[in-house]
Amino acid sequence: MGGLSTIGVSLVSIIIGVPLGLGLALIRWGKVPVASQVVFTYVSILRSCPAVTLILLIFFALPQFGISLSPASAGILALTLSTAAFNCEVWRGGLIAFPRQEYDAALAFGMPRGLRLRNIVLPQVWRSCLPGLVNEMTMLVKSSPAVAVIGMVDITRAAQRVGARTYDPLPPFIFALLLYSVIVYLMIRLQRRLEQPISKPEGVS
Amino acid sequence: MISDFLTIWGQLPDIWNGFLNTLILVIIAATISLLMGILLTPMLMSSRPGIARIVELFCDAMRCVPFLLFVYLIYFALPTMGIRLSNWTSGVLALVLYNSAYMALLLRGAWQDLPADTIESGKAFGFQGFSLMRRIIMPPVIMRAIPSLGNQLIQIVKDSAFLSIIAVTELTSVMNSIQSTYFIPFAAFLTAVLLYWLLCLCIEIIASILTRYSEERRT
Numbered sequence: 001m002g003g004l005s006t007i008g009v010s011l012v013s014i015i016i017g018v019p020l021g022l023g024l025a026l027i028r029w030g031k032v033p034v035a036s037q038v039v040f041t042y043v044s045i046l047r048s049c050p051a052v053t054l055i056l057l058i059f060f061a062l063p064q065f066g067i068s069l070s071p072a073s074a075g076i077l078a079l080t081l082s083t084a085a086f087n088c089e090v091w092r093g094g095l096i097a098f099p100r101q102e103y104d105a106a107l108a109f110g111m112p113r114g115l116r117l118r119n120i121v122l123p124q125v126w127r128s129c130l131p132g133l134v135n136e137m138t139m140l141v142k143s144s145p146a147v148a149v150i151g152m153v154d155i156t157r158a159a160q161r162v163g164a165r166t167y168d169p170l171p172p173f174i175f176a177l178l179l180y181s182v183i184v185y186l187m188i189r190l191q192r193r194l195e196q197p198i199s200k201p202e203g204v205s
Numbered sequence: 206m207i208s209d210f211l212t213i214w215g216q217l218p219d220i221w222n223g224f225l226n227t228l229i230l231v232i233i234a235a236t237i238s239l240l241m242g243i244l245l246t247p248m249l250m251s252s253r254p255g256i257a258r259i260v261e262l263f264c265d266a267m268r269c270v271p272f273l274l275f276v277y278l279i280y281f282a283l284p285t286m287g288i289r290l291s292n293w294t295s296g297v298l299a300l301v302l303y304n305s306a307y308m309a310l311l312l313r314g315a316w317q318d319l320p321a322d323t324i325e326s327g328k329a330f331g332f333q334g335f336s337l338m339r340r341i342i343m344p345p346v347i348m349r350a351i352p353s354l355g356n357q358l359i360q361i362v363k364d365s366a367f368l369s370i371i372a373v374t375e376l377t378s379v380m381n382s383i384q385s386t387y388f389i390p391f392a393a394f395l396t397a398v399l400l401y402w403l404l405c406l407c408i409e410i411i412a413s414i415l416t417r418y419s420e421e422r423r424t
Contacts, residue, residue, distance in 0.1 A: 044402070044406075045398065045399075045402045047359075047405075048359060048362070048363070048401050048402045048404070048405030048406070049363075049398050049401055049402065050362070050363040050364075050365075050366030050367070050377065050401060051363070051366075052366045052367055052369060052370070052377055053366050053376075053377045053380075053394060053397050053398055053401065054398065056377070056380075056381060056390075056394055057390070057391070057394035057395065057397075057398060060384060060390030060391075060394065061390040061391035061394055061395070063390075064390060064391050065391075141271075142270075142271040142272065143271070143272075144271070145271045145273040145274055146273060146367070148273070149370060160277075163281075170281060170282055170285060173274065173277055173278055173281060173282075174278070176274055177270055177274050177275075177278060180269070180270065180271050180274060181266070181269040181270055184268070184269040184270075184271075185265075185269045188268065188269070
């Protein structure tokens, strides 16, 4: 039960955060006048902001403005905001590394902007960004226990509860630790697997 | 809203105390874990498979475990084994153990990029063991690793916020107690976020100065 909610929170944040990061990266890549400075500041702040502090800020401060969130949605919001900032950097790295000639060639063929992005840029950038994105997902799963601070039932919190009931906090914690380790370990393996086929052809050409 | 921030300003001594505590935690943890990393890296690269295996297992385990759970484990598990530590000490211990694994992995990454001829010519000149490590291998490895070490330092800053859950009086926990006393969560946590930002910007600037310096040295 506890495990499911952690995975759920992380999953929702990943699903929203990855495209959001791409959007932010495109804003910076396209050098949109004011927006790109705003995104730069946003990414800079969010990247240096600890997950706990951000979750506390969102959970306690939003009710001050009349928006009341449940712990789950506050957790998802906080994790999404921070992972979007990190994903933006990953996407931006991929976009900067993207060969400029191909973009210019598409331009020369008179492709409209949307088509250019969708057919030329994204299919390639997506592949080169994937290891970085998975790495970021791993970091996200590792920071998701921070949601426990505002009292949502996730693995950590469930372990704490079981520990409080049986007066022996250790076994549930070790169980939670193992559960997380398995999840993260699988993700690290996935990342290594993804890195290999992509980096090989580059070495040849 | 303005009055909220004035209240925060009124709590300056407490906040300064918390900020200083975060800073001290980060500096201690970073220094010790870098030293530990320097000790662990030769073991990771060791030609004896047993030693390399054990250290690699430790590093991988640390990579897989969320820091918050690790803090809980240190905080609850050590007393059952008869070791009593204060909250502060167990916080530092958790930070050091966790990050020394990352430091070791980062240094190993830099080491693997190192051209083999440097080490071989060092050996040919009769360097071996400790002096080979100190004079030939470690200086370029650390120089190369500076950018990623800077990133890890920022990670330590962010990890230190987790220590608020075991009641170490660092920035986040100070702000949390202020917001629960005066009911000004937005102002309190926003100040915390901005202070963290400031700290990380300083780290980034220092890291980039050091990177430039090391690149000049290398060429």
